[in-house]
Amino acid sequence: MGDNGDEPSERRRSRWRGLVGISIVRLWRRATGTQSRRLAATVGAVALTIALLVVVTGVALGLADGGVVDDHDADVRIAPEDSTSLSAVDDVEEPRLGASHERTAEIRDADGVDHASPTLVELVELEADDGDGSERVLLVGVVPDDESRTVGGLPTDSLETGDSHYADGSYDGPRRGELVLSTAAADRLDAEPGDELAPTGPTIPEDDPVPATTVTAVEDAGDGADETPIALVHLSELQTLSGADDGELADQVLVWGETETAESAADEAYPAASVESIDRTNPSSLFDDGLAFATSLLALLVGVVVCTSFVATTAGMTVNEDRRTLAVLESVGYPTHSRLTIIAVSTLLTTLVGALVGVVLGVGGIYTVNAVASATVATGAVAAVHPVFVPYAVAVALVSGVVATPYPLVVAARTSVLEEVGR
Amino acid sequence: MAAGKPERNNGRLCRSFDRVETGPMSSHPLRRTTARDGQTSTDGEPRTAVRLTDVTHEYGSSGRHDRTVTALRDVSIDVRMGEIVGLEGPSGSGKSTILHAVSGLLVPTEGMIELLDTDLTDRSDRERTRLRRRHVGIVFQRFHLLPSLSARANVALPLVQAGVSRSTRRERAESLLEQVGLGDRIGHLPGELSGGERQRVAIARALVTDPDVIVADEPTGELDTATGADVLELLTDVGRERAMVVASHDESTLAVADRVVTLRDGRVVDDGG
Numbered sequence: 225m226g227d228n229g230d231e232p233s234e235r236r237r238s239r240w241r242g243l244v245g246i247s248i249v250r251l252w253r254r255a256t257g258t259q260s261r262r263l264a265a266t267v268g269a270v271a272l273t274i275a276l277l278v279v280v281t282g283v284a285l286g287l288a289d290g291g292v293v294d295d296h297d298a299d300v301r302i303a304p305e306d307s308t309s310l311s312a313v314d315d316v317e318e319p320r321l322g323a324s325h326e327r328t329a330e331i332r333d334a335d336g337v338d339h340a341s342p343t344l345v346e347l348v349e350l351e352a353d354d355g356d357g358s359e360r361v362l363l364v365g366v367v368p369d370d371e372s373r374t375v376g377g378l379p380t381d382s383l384e385t386g387d388s389h390y391a392d393g394s395y396d397g398p399r400r401g402e403l404v405l406s407t408a409a410a411d412r413l414d415a416e417p418g419d420e421l422a423p424t425g426p427t428i429p430e431d432d433p434v435p436a437t438t439v440t441a442v443e444d445a446g447d448g449a450d451e452t453p454i455a456l457v458h459l460s461e462l463q464t465l466s467g468a469d470d471g472e473l474a475d476q477v478l479v480w481g482e483t484e485t486a487e488s489a490a491d492e493a494y495p496a497a498s499v500e501s502i503d504r505t506n507p508s509s510l511f512d513d514g515l516a517f518a519t520s521l522l523a524l525l526v527g528v529v530v531c532t533s534f535v536a537t538t539a540g541m542t543v544n545e546d547r548r549t550l551a552v553l554e555s556v557g558y559p560t561h562s563r564l565t566i567i568a569v570s571t572l573l574t575t576l577v578g579a580l581v582g583v584v585l586g587v588g589g590i591y592t593v594n595a596v597a598s599a600t601v602a603t604g605a606v607a608a609v610h611p612v613f614v615p616y617a618v619a620v621a622l623v624s625g626v627v628a629t630p631y632p633l634v635v636a637a638r639t640s641v642l643e644e645v646g647r
Numbered sequence: 648m649a650a651g652k653p654e655r656n657n658g659r660l661c662r663s664f665d666r667v668e669t670g671p672m673s674s675h676p677l678r679r680t681t682a683r684d685g686q687t688s689t690d691g692e693p694r695t696a697v698r699l700t701d702v703t704h705e706y707g708s709s710g711r712h713d714r715t716v717t718a719l720r721d722v723s724i725d726v727r728m729g730e731i732v733g734l735e736g737p738s739g740s741g742k743s744t745i746l747h748a749v750s751g752l753l754v755p756t757e758g759m760i761e762l763l764d765t766d767l768t769d770r771s772d773r774e775r776t777r778l779r780r781r782h783v784g785i786v787f788q789r790f791h792l793l794p795s796l797s798a799r800a801n802v803a804l805p806l807v808q809a810g811v812s813r814s815t816r817r818e819r820a821e822s823l824l825e826q827v828g829l830g831d832r833i834g835h836l837p838g839e840l841s842g843g844e845r846q847r848v849a850i851a852r853a854l855v856t857d858p859d860v861i862v863a864d865e866p867t868g869e870l871d872t873a874t875g876a877d878v879l880e881l882l883t884d885v886g887r888e889r890a891m892v893v894a895s896h897d898e899s900t901l902a903v904a905d906r907v908v909t910l911r912d913g914r915v916v917d918d919g920g
Contacts, residue, residue: 235810242807242816246796253795253836552791555752556805556852557780559773641752645791 243562247569250549262542263574269534270578270624271585273527274617278586279593280523281616282607288516297374298478298502300486305498320344324474325390325460327493328367331477336485341367342459342474343375346466350455351424352413358424359412361405362454365462365474373480377445378404378456390460395469400458403437406445409453415439423465437461524620531575531624539571539632550636551644560637567636572625579621583614693727695761696860696890697749702758704744704913718744719755720913726890728859731883732919733904734894740910742894746862749892750783751775763859780805784853786882788865790845792837792852798824798844799833802851809856823851827881843874850881861891867900879903 254263304319321327324342331340344365351358367387368380382404391397405415415421422436437457445454463469477494479486483501490499543550553563590607597606702722707715719741726732734742747753748760751767754775760767762782767775779785792801802820803811811819824833827847829840837845846866853861866882867875876899882891883903893904901907906919 232810234812238812239808239810241813242810245813246800246804246807249800250793250795257795548791549793552793553804554776555750555779555785555787555791556808557776557856558808559776562808642747645752645787 239562243565244569247566247573250566251570251573262538262545266535266538266542266574267578267581269538270531270575270621271581273531273534273624274579274582274621275585275589277523277527277620278583278613278617279589279607281520281613282586282590282609283593284516284520284523285608285610286606287519298480299483300479300481300490300499300501302477302479302490302494302497302499303475305496320468320473320475321477321494321497322471322473324472324477325367325387325393326472328474328477331479331486331489331493334485334489337479337481337489339369339371339373339481340477340479340486340489341369341373341375342472342477344459344462344466344468344474345376346462346468348462348465349424350409350413350421352415352419352421359409359453361409361413363462363465364454364456365459366456367459371480375478376406376454376456378406378443378454379441380404380456382441382443383456383458387458387460389458389464393472395460395464397460399435399461401435401437401461402440402458404441404443404456405439406454407442408445409455410439410442412453415442417441527620528624528627531621532628535571535575535578535625535628536631539567539574539628540635542570543567543632543635546636547639548644550639551641554639554641555645564633564636567632568629571629571632572622575621575625575628576618579618582621583617586613586617693729694763695725696728696730696763697724697726697892698759698761699724699745699748700759700761702745702748702755702760704741704748704753704755704757718913719748722758722910722913722915724908724915724918726860726892728890729888730906731886731891731893731904733901733907734892734910735896735901735907736910737896739912741913742910743864744913745910746785746864746892746894749860749862750785751779780808780856782859784856784858784861786846786849786853786861786863786866788868790837790842790849790869792845792848794837797834797836798829798840798848801837801848802855804852805856819855820851823855824848827851841874842870843878846870846874846878847881850878850885854885859889861886861889863891863893865895865897865900866893867895867897872899875899 251263254260302321304321321342324344328340328342331337342365346363346365347360348363349358350361362376364376364378366375366380366383368383368385370385372379372381374380383402384400388397389395389399403421405413410416413419413421417439419439420436421439459474460469463473468474477490479490487499487501490497550563550567553566554560587609590609593607700723702719703717704719705715705717718739722741722745724732724745734745736742744753748755748767749762751760751762751770754768758768762778765778767778770778792798793804796804799817799820802823803816806816806819821830821833824830827850829844829847829851832840832844832848835844837848840848846869850866861882863882867878870878875897879900882893885891893900895901904919907917908915908919909917
């Protein structure tokens, strides 16, 4: 038996398990023994390369996410079951959340929740004061706080904090009459900050004129490429305008804060509603953004090349020092393919360990980059982390390991048993 | 020489094993209590385990080197089962080359090497490796244990390639280590063992596949006199029902041989017969 092709599969399996076991034990003894420096060098080199890859890919993903019109920067969204987010389809009545102010206040009070706001979306015709035509604009009602948040792709910080018109449910508090227009809406209405716009159209009763609102800011929605005319207003004012004040209706409630806490508070406030955390980092967005895609592709190529070079060099040097072991294996009856299997398994295992360390370093690096960027040049996170980074980084490292393995194998195959055991 | 030697048996053994790859193994891995099939020829004489016929070997004759060194010239030696053959001669006389050729680690430039009636010179590398694993145990002067593996793992090493299950490997290795007096050193790394202990581990490794032929290259060369004597006793015990070829400069080592072949400049100058 032994090397015959017709040997029992059980024997083959035992041999494979044994060869992998020898590889693992040797690596472990090296890692914990006095010969750990070479192993540490290989693992470290792979880890640094993979960490760099993860950080650059994270920045690219952050770049890609910033370029997509992201409706909100909230962490959790509460919506009625079976609803879609921010549906702008005309005249389609969707289920809505009731008692939104009261329940959102409960969520807001929970520990770990930074802010919570119901949002209501209504398609409203706005008309400039000079009567120069009207345009349909998607109005999004929101309760802003003193932090800058993004709702409907627009920043809330140009709206006065709070929602004074609500007045504990009486809807008779002072109106702010503020409007944050998206660039697309401002272009259509030919409006600029300071202009007054009045809701109009058949839904507004002629005998009950709605006070005009003042454009407080014109902002790009998302990356500015979105052509949807959209505007932010205070929630209670939009509720009054649309009749949603009866029942304090809202399309959804957005929650900012720690995801788990926010989710549990949301579940408590709206047990029958759909509560979901918002995943803003979608790796597929990399393919939609040319610069981000190119950056991540370049990182991938550099990662593979550098990782392969490091692994090939250090594994080759390790094998060179390990020639006697290979010679001993040959002398006790290990054929070439078994000896090379041990080398290949050792190389790939080392690479795998390096990749896992690299993922940890890379994720840490992304947090560091974000912390540094926030403290210096950026207003928020510039790099994003996604769970898919783990299999991605491991796969890249393993590909590098596979590409690098032939070199140590060649070094191993050229070992002369007589030279080594004769010494 | 063997006839006059006292029978040694430390009486510690007796575990029953299956032969690793080719069939039933004796109940006693160190010494075979019963002759295996084929150990005697049809005329009742012990079977020839190793036969070198007109073997010549030149190092550097592969064409890559301008100069060649002739290590063996027309060497012919027979080693029978149960016979311990010593090889003596100065450095460079060809002792190690003969051991390597018998082990199938090298193919001589000319001549024939038969291991249990199989000519090694017309076999592929892979076949020679398989024959070595099945039939030859090697004991090196410098032990050549894998430093990162425990004594037990070192002994079990040949069984991994043979596809023996882990539990059986451990069982056999532990049994052999007990039989060579290292039952309390099973989990030790080679670096934690003395020279004599390492050589005992190496001997246990050479025996773990129950080989027919043992080749030992200066097995006591790295050991002090007392330890060397212990190792020799163990080797003699091992070689009683196998064929053993021992190369050494040391007279006390060669004294355990049934006959000593003397080499000079790659030639046999005395076959000890």
